[in-house]
Amino acid sequence: MRRWRPLAALAAAQFVMVLDQSVMNVSISTLVDDFDTTVPTIQAVITLYCLTMAMLMLTGAKIGDIVGRRRAFVAGLVVYGCGSAVTAVAQSVATLALGWSILEGVGAALVLPALVALVAGNFEGRERKAAFAVVGGVGGAGIAVGPILGGWATTTLTWRVVFLGEVVLVLLILLMTRTLADADRSGPVPRLDILGAVLSAAGLGTIVLGVLQSSTWGWVEPKDPPVEPFGFAPTLFVIAFGGMLLRAFAGWQRHREKGGRDPLVHLGLLGLPPLRAGVVGLLTQNLILMGVFFVIPLYLQLVLGLDALETGIRMLPASTAMFVTAAAGSWLSSRYPVRSIVRTGLVIAVVAVLVLLATVRPDLAGAVFALAMALLGVGMGLVVSQLGNVVQSSVDASGRSEAGGLQYTGCQLGSSLGVALVGAIVLAGLTGVFVSNVQADDRIAPEVSAQVGVAVESGVDFVATDRVRAAAQQAGLDRAAAEALVDDYQGAQIRSLKAGLLAAALLALASLAFTRELPHTAPSSAAIAAGP
Numbered sequence: 202m203r204r205w206r207p208l209a210a211l212a213a214a215q216f217v218m219v220l221d222q223s224v225m226n227v228s229i230s231t232l233v234d235d236f237d238t239t240v241p242t243i244q245a246v247i248t249l250y251c252l253t254m255a256m257l258m259l260t261g262a263k264i265g266d267i268v269g270r271r272r273a274f275v276a277g278l279v280v281y282g283c284g285s286a287v288t289a290v291a292q293s294v295a296t297l298a299l300g301w302s303i304l305e306g307v308g309a310a311l312v313l314p315a316l317v318a319l320v321a322g323n324f325e326g327r328e329r330k331a332a333f334a335v336v337g338g339v340g341g342a343g344i345a346v347g348p349i350l351g352g353w354a355t356t357t358l359t360w361r362v363v364f365l366g367e368v369v370l371v372l373l374i375l376l377m378t379r380t381l382a383d384a385d386r387s388g389p390v391p392r393l394d395i396l397g398a399v400l401s402a403a404g405l406g407t408i409v410l411g412v413l414q415s416s417t418w419g420w421v422e423p424k425d426p427p428v429e430p431f432g433f434a435p436t437l438f439v440i441a442f443g444g445m446l447l448r449a450f451a452g453w454q455r456h457r458e459k460g461g462r463d464p465l466v467h468l469g470l471l472g473l474p475p476l477r478a479g480v481v482g483l484l485t486q487n488l489i490l491m492g493v494f495f496v497i498p499l500y501l502q503l504v505l506g507l508d509a510l511e512t513g514i515r516m517l518p519a520s521t522a523m524f525v526t527a528a529a530g531s532w533l534s535s536r537y538p539v540r541s542i543v544r545t546g547l548v549i550a551v552v553a554v555l556v557l558l559a560t561v562r563p564d565l566a567g568a569v570f571a572l573a574m575a576l577l578g579v580g581m582g583l584v585v586s587q588l589g590n591v592v593q594s595s596v597d598a599s600g601r602s603e604a605g606g607l608q609y610t611g612c613q614l615g616s617s618l619g620v621a622l623v624g625a626i627v628l629a630g631l632t633g634v635f636v637s638n639v640q641a642d643d644r645i646a647p648e649v650s651a652q653v654g655v656a657v658e659s660g661v662d663f664v665a666t667d668r669v670r671a672a673a674q675q676a677g678l679d680r681a682a683a684e685a686l687v688d689d690y691q692g693a694q695i696r697s698l699k700a701g702l703l704a705a706a707l708l709a710l711a712s713l714a715f716t717r718e719l720p721h722t723a724p725s726s727a728a729i730a731a732g733p
Contacts (some may be wrong), residue, residue: 253306333407
């Protein structure tokens, strides 16, 4: 038991980091009301949390190499705990973003790369594989507990209780870190590449910013952008500029390596096929999962009118199935090729999202919806149970921290893009379909239809239909016209949510093409007996 005590601290840290990504999705409508804001604003705060981690993960990994993984792990936990405390007492969106998105994101960027290096450094062989399976399973538990915990706290107490609980958990983990041995580091202490850190963070941030703002700015035709370069929406220009920054980052890293100086990350790691496939797989897995987990609460709360606790209960099959399947990952990989397991998971996820598409309607198809959510959890659990060990097993001790940085950069970039991209598709679709529905509705007078088109030209928010009804009546529409407007808006909600889910299904299908470089040899009986 003493041998496994370090795993308790590492698994608890993984639980806290994952919890934040699922606990607040069920509280979106409550956050909108508490801070008197809009769904796109909360979408931006959620995206910024994931994006802060993605932007700083490589830097956090390098800091772990410089100061030691254990020190980076402890420092990150302290920053994360401070962020949780600020979030718990936030009275404005700006303070919420500072505590949740910025401070917690910075803390997690230090903790997560150090965490995977510490798992690999404290365990070897079969124990290491089991430890990664436990950490993956606990991550699944965080996703499982998150919606229920967030729903219960939001409905019966306040969502702030969750962040106060995180402060307590962080303090307990800090007490447990004395059992951790630092991960071995070979060679001299590296130096931090500050320019590389700035270029990588700016490139990733600019790309996600462009995707996030696409529903407001438009993709090609400008909607309501701050500028219109050459008469077009700035979205693609911003994304292209982000790509240029990342290209400059890659060139700078090669330049530093040629000059014998330490790069922020050795890009040669991405030349390892299993590692590259693992990072891409984690990116797409998180993109799909966080995209779906953004859409489903909007459907359950703002279309069906469920509260946060009921939303958490409806999402429980996905979370529970993901936890159970992820926990079985070590057993599965000792009997079947990793590539087969991951591909099976992606196919199941595609089927699950397509079934969800059929269930998104004005009334909830309870049993089918629960089955689809459970299938989604099984599919995502199969994927996540394998890829962390694939990435870490692709490198030796000297590359574990950098590999961990790439691993979690892929995870958090996928999460931020999932919320930004799928959210942008939903919000842009809502506006377009709503205008089309109103224009085609014979119950609405042409002059009213024209007024609606002008009013929503810059975009329409995703709100409950009661607010649409109240706004229509306040504008002086008669009851029949107001109800027609409500019907058209609800139809637009359903269509836009389906568009977001369809995008997630297509992304899952496309990600199959990136699995061919995963390990595809079935373990031999001798290897199973001897351990990895």
